[in-house]
Amino acid sequence: MSALSSVNITILGSASAQPSSTRNHSALALRLDRDVWLFDCGEATQHQLQKSAVKMGKIQKIFITHTHGDHIFGLLPVLAGRLNGAGGMIDGVDDPRAQTSALPEDVPPLEIYGPLGTRAYVRHGLTYTHTLLGAPYVVHELRLPSDPQDGDYTAHPPHSYERPGRNILQTDGVWPDIYRDKLVAVSAAPILHSVPCVGYVVNELPVPGKMDPTEYIPELKRTKTPMSAMARLQQGEAVTLTDGTVLHGPARKPGRKLVILGDTYDPSPIARIAEDACLLIHEATNAHLPGIDPNTKDTDSYETVEERAKSRGHSTPQMAGAFATRIRARKLVLNHFSARYAGNDDVDEDARRVMGGIRELAESTFGGEVTCARDLMSFDVGPRREDWPGR
Structure with missing residues (x-):
């Protein structure tokens, strides 16, 4: 196979710090043909997977943008569920599942990518919950220049099913090709938030051109x-x-490019590798909606809401739209909404009006297609850039 036949995204959670009855914590599933990659894994992601068409057993990689709880608290349950985990006794005494020597070395590990601290979080969580696994995993950390450049950054020994991971260093301010196979490559770059945070760029490699x-x-x-x-x-x-x-033969043409950002008030460091994205997923935590949102404060303005969002490391819809314009994205999906914005706009008129207002704010700074994420929303990604209308 020389090209991906199917690229699909399922939103598993679209809330920010506080989940609500209509929005779960942050997580999305990217399906590349039969394989599934998760981006962030907030609390109760395992439940959301069970409600969706995404198959747990197809998850091959998990990419964490940052270690705030609303983006990582669901990682250990998903990891245990995916790798047939179970509770065991201390040190696995008399438990056959602890006999890792029986596991063939050629069993591929589930791969986890994330910033410094991801490895320690997973290792300590599995160890202190006495979780036994039925298959291996590995954590690769994206190290900033200010981070330790080697070592695990934890004195605790590896979990029995943990395989050695890479510490990936930056090149010219980005992490190029942290993963690459015959069909797709993943690069990453830091984006500005209140804590170290990462944005990911998934590039479908050039595909065969049309042939006569x-x-x-x-x-x-x-x-x-x-x-x-x-x-x-x-x-x-x-x-x-x-x-x-x-x-x-006909020249190969560029494949699809997906840009998936974590929390940010300024994603400028990723702009260079994010240009010409078919799809940009960008947070829009806060919005000023006078006359639409009844919770809007009379003392607020577009400027004060933006300043407050930035002070907390977040963005408004207008900021997301401006970045989409900057990188010449084709489609923008707004994500990571405040708990005040209900996610049942498919059935509730008030929620529909609010989310419509948020979408219009993004459209005021971006001329392309804008969609507001809703939990369990699923859509295909395409077409490839060379097939865009008007090209």
């Missing part, structure tokens, strides 16, 4: 070159015919 078989078949037949050469041409490769003629 009538340009190639006559030449293959003329030279009695096997028609199997068409498969190589479709991948953009050059094929030498039996008479020495060289045919070149």
